[in-house]
Amino acid sequence: MPTAVTSSAELERALRNLQAAKLPWARLPLAERIALLDRLPEDLHAVEQPWVAAALAARGAQPGSPAESEEWFSFSVIYRQLRYLRKSLSQIAAKGRPQMPGKLCWKTAGQWTVDVFPQTLADRLALPGIRAEVRARDNFNGDLPETAAFYQQAEPQGGLCLVLGAGNVNALPAGDLLHKLFVEGKVVLLKLNPVNAYLDEWMQLAFGALIEPGYLQIVQGGADVGGELAAHPAVDEVHVTGSARTYAALQGIGKPLSAELGNVSPVIVVPGPWSTGDVRKQAAKYATSLVANAGFNCVTPRVFIQMEGWAQRQAFNQALVDYLRGVPTRRAWYPGAAERQAAFVQKYPQAQQIGGAGQGELPWTYIPGLDSEAKDGTAFRQEAFCGLAVETALPAENPIDFLHKAVQFANQHLWGDLAATIVVHPKSLQDPLMEAAVQQAITDLRYGTVVVNHWGALAFYLALTPWGAAPGNTPADIQSGVGMVSNPLMFAQPEKSVVQAPFLSFPDPYLAQSRRSYAYFRADARYQHRPNAGNLLRLLWAALRS
Known part of the structure; x- marks a missing residue:
């Protein structure tokens, strides 16, 4: 299908509108910003x-499938972003800055940390769990002027940011534009990725409250349009969510350039007292992570790192493959997926292709x-960006030694630095030495x-x-990019986000073989839209039924 392109005249009109709105947006009173954040969830809900129907059609998926779950997931993320932005702006209006939800602590590694979740009983x-x-270093104190820096300016001038939107997850372009507008105080020209340009009509409606006064404009076009817009004198800076190749093409624009560029994401599996059931359930969790969004996520697990000689290493590998056999294959809707998968399979003859892939689909690949x-390190340096993952093992004297070596391996040999996972049994963490080793690994x-x-x-x-x-x-070595959204x-200069979850969860509506995961994620979107007691109870009931 040919790429839809916004005409040159319309692009120029959009840029003029944004230029005219740049200073008014920068100096818009907080009360009016908050009013916008009150309207946006209702327009999005509409x-x-x-x-969802447009996304399912574009991806060749059916209602009630895992693909529907993924779209409701995106809505939940956007609703959460809107709610937390509103909360921060209300706190800025009342107290000058967002209030830290937890206590600041000084870690021995020279880092400030603040707990940000959970905040409420709900x-x-x-x-x-x-x-x-x-976590951050030095100037992390919530009372310093660097916190909410834009809102500390007496006479902000604002700016015009071109956002080159991601095509794989529909929450990403929405989140990027909200960050640039409400955190950094820039007006935004969003160029949709051709892969999800079907969102244009619905995003125009959902974000009409920002489009009508000229604070946001949404356009379409391919890489050539993106390049022309990036070089346009009206554009002050560029943010891209995409590939390192896209970033390289933009380096010469002579403007601030922020980016999120993907990752060869590691999963470090720490040996421990795993039962057969533990192995099966962890394999199900991470197989689900592999197939989510058909593998087209920048944080899809790509390299499972295990310890040589661990008695349950092969059992984990087999359990992961067994779970994948029960997950229907998906249409390879992201461009280049078939070619990338074929190149990996040709490179690695031990590749296991799983599932009866139909026309236009790809098998899950482990x-x-x-x-x-390995000197070439293809799987360690290239993001497969499809439903494919690899496994490797490191020699080690014991689990603590393994964890130390796995961290070194991930840091030194895997491309990217966006997100990493550590899998560790709770009984292992009862050993103070292992607990200390895990905390050191996180650092x-x-x-x-x-x-x-x-x-x-x-x-x-x-x-x-x-x-x-x-x-x-x-x-020169951009890895997963630069800047935060x-x-x-x-926070002014965050260094690292750390999230900890239970080893086992019950119920677990997230699993790919759950027949009602779509109902759970739809209930979650309802709750995130209106977080009241009734919607919370419906969410908990949906989790139990999954």
Whole structure:
């Protein structure tokens, strides 16, 4: 299907509108910003059904399938972002800055940390056992002027940011534009990715409150249009969610450029007293992470790192493959997926292709036993970006030694630094030495987000922990990008987000073989839209029924 393109005249008109709105937006009173954040959830709610239907049609999926769950997930994320932004702006209006939801603590590693989740009893009921914190160095004190920096300016000038939207997850372009508008005070020109340009009509309606006064404009076009807009003199800065190739093409624009560019995401499986049931349930959890969104996520698990000689290593591999056999294959709707999968299969003859893939679909692919010292390191340096993951093992004297080596391996040999996962049994954590080793691993992993006992999408879902690559990347070695989004608490220089989840969850409506996961995620979107007691009870009931 040819890419829809906004005409040159319409692009120029959009840029003029944004230029005219740049200063008025920068100086818009907080009360009016809050009023916009009150209207946006209602406008978004009004387009839920046609938005979901359009996404399912574009991805060749049916209602009631896992693909429907994924769209409701996106709505939940956007609703959460809107709610937390409103809360922060209300606190700025009352007290000058967003208020830290937890106490600041000084870690021995030289980091400030603040607990950001859970904040309420409802949080604990909806997401039992899940905790999140944000870490940073030096100027992390919530009373410093760097916090909510835009709102500390006496006469802000604003700016015009071009957002080159992601095509894989429909919450991403919405989240990026909300961050640039409400956290950084910029007006936004959003160019939709051709892959999900079907959202144009529904995003125009959902974000009409921002479009009507000229604070936001949404356009369409391919990479050529994106390049022309990035170079346009009216554009002050660019944010891209995409590939390192896209970032490289934009480096010469001579403007601030922030980016989130994906990841070869590691899952470090720490040996411990796992029962047969533990192995099966963990394999189900991470197989589900692999197939979510047909594998087209920047935090899809790509490399499972295990310890050589662990008695349950092969059992875990087999359980993961067995679970994948029970998950229907999906249409390969993201461009280039078939070619990437074929290249990996050709490179690694031990690749296991799982499932009866129909026309236009791809089998789930698992490639165990990669040599951790392989010189070419294809699977370690290239993001497959489809339903494919690999496994490797490291020699180690014991689980603590393994964890230390796994962290080194992830930092030194895997491309990207967006998100990493550590899987560790709760009984292992009863050993003070292992608990200390896990905390040290969290500190040492050079990733923007570290999640214990879940995958990176959980942090993205929370919409409270800043989202982006580890700080310090340079254009010469950009890795997963530079800059942070999804930062409603408006931390100035966050270093790392840390999320911890239970090893086992019951019920677990998230699993790919759950027949009613779509109903759970739809109920969650209802709750996030209107977080009242009735919707919370409906959410808990949907979880039990899943």
